Amino acid sequence: MKIKTKDWKRKIIGGLCLTSIAFVFQACYGTPQDFGNDLLVEGLVKSKKTGLPIKGIKVSVADKVQYTNTNENGEFSFYIEKLQNTKIRFTDTDSTQNYLFSNKDTLVTIKEPLQTSKGAKVYLNIELENK
């Protein structure tokens, strides 16, 4: 699906109204508009030693509360705030099952994401070493 850019005519006429926020609106019982400052982070976590996917690894945004976990196939997918540099942390919170993998921090920089018509995204292939 193609997302069209806002009609330039609309912007000019809106701008003439001497208000830059003519397009920002919300209904009484609605929410503010979302201007989509986000990034889809997806990836796969594997063991460096065996090459097998690891489930139950906590994937978190460093210094923030947001996190997700890898699934049965070692995959994860979540939307995070798009910032210049974001550190994604991989933590083994399930060590008895996962044989004590080392934690790993990966820095995602804003230059890396792939800009698609559906938003910015990045794919991370992560290998965790055994402790």
Place this chain on the structure above:
Amino acid sequence: MIRLLKQTLFREFRKFETKQHELNYLFWECTTRCNLNCRHCGSDCSKDSMHKDMPLDDFLKALDTIESPAENFTVVLTGGEPLLRKDIETCGREIRKRGMRWSMVSNGYLYNETNHNSLLNAGLGALTISIDGLESSHNWLRNNDKSFERVDIAIGLAASSSRLNFDVVTCVNKHNFQELEDLRKYLIMKGVKAWRLFTIIPIGRAKEDEEMFLTENQFKGLMDFISESRLKNDIDVKFSCEGYVGRYESKVRDSNFFCRAGINIGSILIDGSISACPNIDRTFVQGNIYTDNFFSVWQTKFNIFRDRSWTKTGKCAECKEYKNCQGNGFHYWHGEKKNVLVCHNEQLKKATNQ
């Protein structure tokens, strides 16, 4: 002079927007189940659970009819209480996957650390939580002793996220009118950046409850409170889109009054009905997703929303400010539609003896 020029330009802009009628904002009434039993309910929506939640696939089929969605097109999940849906994150993710944005309106009762995290993971971009006063007023209006305690947690979590475009809404009534300043301070203390105030529609259960409605002087007091708060710059306070407020227009909002229902705002209601804002009288329904193509209804119907000349009736017929107001918010037209239910401008004039 500048005010008149601005008004003229804005009317041209409104005309242009109406002609374009780009769909920017789509409400999805994804459930009518609710976990609270608020006093002002029945006025805003029918909180029955007679209807089953709409299956996600039915909604997505309708959503997929939209050709070239607008930049920043947002689906607003509303209810009932959307958090009662077990698949709320899946709903959000499916919308976001299509390159569209999504947001949610909640009473905050069920909003906790776990679903704050999972909703952000699913791409939630904006959130509105309603609070109707400090502890006793809020609990009174919500008919629930724990509701303030719960909404306090929800507001704290939402305000802590820099990703969310978050605001708080308050339905102003006789009960909480005197505590608006304290509520403002409380919200600032919680780190809230934006606060929207609205009043109640005199229909349904609320119509019989005098406590729900502000007097004319109180309504003017509300406009003064908003104007003064906006000058302080410590929280973005505004009056909701609900109605035209004459001389207060530039003082209580960022932009002139413009009811965009059916112009940029559409909705898919619980039974598949296609309309504009969910608080609009259901006799204005334009079609149904189970029998019609949603986007073709949006493109070809909605004439009654886009040509408001029929509202020049009752007290609006002779109104000198009709050009700016066009019959107030669409949700103030009910029943026979012979007269607007509320004229905010008239209330203000009465309060100032004009």
